[in-house]
Amino acid sequence: MRFHTRKWIKPEDLNPNGTLFGGKLLAWIDEEAALYSIIQLENQKTVTKYMSEIDFKSSAQQGDIVEIGIEVVKFGTASLTLKCEVRNKMTRKTIIVVDKIIMVSLDEDGKSKPHGKTKVEFVKDRLIKE
Known part of the structure; x- marks a missing residue:
């Protein structure tokens, strides 16, 4: 799994318990999945269709740095299925796992639009072709 984004936990990211608010973390995951999918599918009109159950393994505190990892599970005709893991950058403890996100x-x-993609592409490789 590639970890693309890091977030620094600030006071506004906390719940009343003083730990990372789950809703904030889910918003970060949704944004990361969208950005990843838009780049892979080369279509800015890419949306979240489904997110499987989430499994919180641990939490994060103010000042912690978390990193968000995304992995492609499957290319559909008009969709991209991803898996996500968020972990604490310093301790490497997994915070949350989302097994299935469909974009x-x-x-x-x-309306859904076939994208014609079958494998992960890197932007640097696309630039070489042009």
């Missing part, structure tokens, strides 16, 4: 490529009318 869908849309056309101008908001």
